[in-house]
Amino acid sequence: MNRDDMISERERRLGKAYRLFYEEPLEIVRGEGVWLYDAKGDRYLDCYNNVPHVGHCHPRVVSALCEQAKTLNTHTRYLHDNVLNLSRRLSQTMPEALDVTMFACTGSEANDLALRIARAKTGGTGIVVTEHAYHGNSRDIAAVSPAYPNFEGLGPHVRTVPAPDLFRGVYRGSDAGAGYARLVREAFADLSKYGHKPAALLIDSMLASDGSPTPPVDFLQLAAEATRAAGALYVADEVQPGFGRTGAAMWGFERYGARPDIVTLGKPMGNGHPISAMITSTEVIEPFSENTKYFNTFGGNPVSCAVALAVLDVLEEEQLLENARQVGEQLKLGLKSIQDRDDRIADVRGSGLFIAVELLHEGEPDVQSTVRIVEEMRRQGVLIGAASRDGNVLKIRPPMPFNAQHAEQFLDTFAGVIQRL
Numbered sequence: 001m002n003r004d005d006m007i008s009e010r011e012r013r014l015g016k017a018y019r020l021f022y023e024e025p026l027e028i029v030r031g032e033g034v035w036l037y038d039a040k041g042d043r044y045l046d047c048y049n050n051v052p053h054v055g056h057c058h059p060r061v062v063s064a065l066c067e068q069a070k071t072l073n074t075h076t077r078y079l080h081d082n083v084l085n086l087s088r089r090l091s092q093t094m095p096e097a098l099d100v101t102m103f104a105c106t107g108s109e110a111n112d113l114a115l116r117i118a119r120a121k122t123g124g125t126g127i128v129v130t131e132h133a134y135h136g137n138s139r140d141i142a143a144v145s146p147a148y149p150n151f152e153g154l155g156p157h158v159r160t161v162p163a164p165d166l167f168r169g170v171y172r173g174s175d176a177g178a179g180y181a182r183l184v185r186e187a188f189a190d191l192s193k194y195g196h197k198p199a200a201l202l203i204d205s206m207l208a209s210d211g212s213p214t215p216p217v218d219f220l221q222l223a224a225e226a227t228r229a230a231g232a233l234y235v236a237d238e239v240q241p242g243f244g245r246t247g248a249a250m251w252g253f254e255r256y257g258a259r260p261d262i263v264t265l266g267k268p269m270g271n272g273h274p275i276s277a278m279i280t281s282t283e284v285i286e287p288f289s290e291n292t293k294y295f296n297t298f299g300g301n302p303v304s305c306a307v308a309l310a311v312l313d314v315l316e317e318e319q320l321l322e323n324a325r326q327v328g329e330q331l332k333l334g335l336k337s338i339q340d341r342d343d344r345i346a347d348v349r350g351s352g353l354f355i356a357v358e359l360l361h362e363g364e365p366d367v368q369s370t371v372r373i374v375e376e377m378r379r380q381g382v383l384i385g386a387a388s389r390d391g392n393v394l395k396i397r398p399p400m401p402f403n404a405q406h407a408e409q410f411l412d413t414f415a416g417v418i419q420r421l
């Protein structure tokens with residue numbers, strides 16, 4: 001079937017709410033490491049996909065999946081070592097006391113569970129999120145996801161705060177962290193005023209859909225203090241920054257010395273296999289557990305847990321955090337030297353293999369150049385994306401085995417594209 005026919009059949013059979021990437025959508029049929037191959041056999045350098053965290057179709061992960069699938073796949077109503085081993089391994093990477101894990105299949109489900117647990121613990125319903133946050137697609141989570149074009153809108157129990165942004169945000173000075181934390185405190189006060197008792201601050205530790213701005217280093221700690229003072233819990237959404245992507249630490253919140261009450265994991269956890277988790281302490285989970293039962297048919301089954309354990313093994317054995325740190329630095333340095341020659345590139349930021357490039361024209365978001373760069377990079381065989389409220393931030397977030405040669409190829413292509421723009 002040709003591409004146009006596939007596109008129109010897809011629209012009819014899947015409905016129009018689905019979106020495709022690129023003016024010329026890709027039909028990808030195979031992946032290996034950091035490479036994707038289309039139906040014609042053309043190869044693309046994947047600088048976008050964070051789900052195939054340890055590389056597309058990593059043999060170790062595929063083999064763990066196949067071996068366990070050949071042996072047994074049931075659910076969490078029987079005893080099985082895999083689920084305990086995974087819970088143990090994850091809590092070893094978490095701050096002290098965060099040692100209770102509940103498994104699900106998607107980031108949305110993990111966040112949904114986190115908010116239910118926060119409500120049970122605090123007796124409140126009020127949630128604070130950033131202005132362009134995305135936390136998932138269920139009804140309750142869409143209601144706390146301003147980035148989701150959702151006809152039901154944000155809930156009355158939700159308040160937004162500006163994403164802390166030292167480059168173009170409302171506070172940029174040395175006391176910016178305190179300024180942004182004050183906005184969190186005011187948001188909780190407003191919720192209380194309207195009868196919504198505070199329950200949680202839900203925040204993506206990378207602020208990815210806000211365009212991955214650089215926050216003041218003390219923001220998360222101060223915001224967590226303001227949250228607890230309001231009687232609410234701090235929920236760290238690690239669905240994007242987790243599993244070492246930032247190169248600096250296993251979890252995004254660790255970079256700021258913050259200590260969440262609840263952590264949610266997803267996307268990279270199963271390298272493409274659907275598994276997610278919500279991690280918290282015995283103390284926080286108690287009121288929830290006392291009043292309900294939890295079962296998730298597929299969440300935490302023996303195959304999913306085997307896959308997630310293999311991802312953790314590969315991360316360690318291939319030293320992928322260290323790789324993310326080194327190659328991420330190389331990418332940032334290269335992009336900064338391109339920035340010196342091109343004033344449309346206003347800011348290069350990020351950490352490890354999560355890099356954002358903000359484009360401005362005469363001080364305003366340069367959406368047109370952003371879109372053209374993404375499209376032209378795709379034509380040149382390099383896949384990146386765009387994010388932020390205005391859509392003027394390039395998102396560069398390749399699988400973790402992205403190495404120095406891949407970074408060179410990305411930078412050469414990028415320099416050529418931006419020069420011809």
Ligand code: PMP
Pocket residue numbers: 105106107108109111134135136137204208237239240266267
């Ligand atoms: N949280 C964040 C920060 C995300 O980026 C996403 C997905 N883009 C989700 C939650 C939701 O995850 P899922 O699509 O697996 O439900």
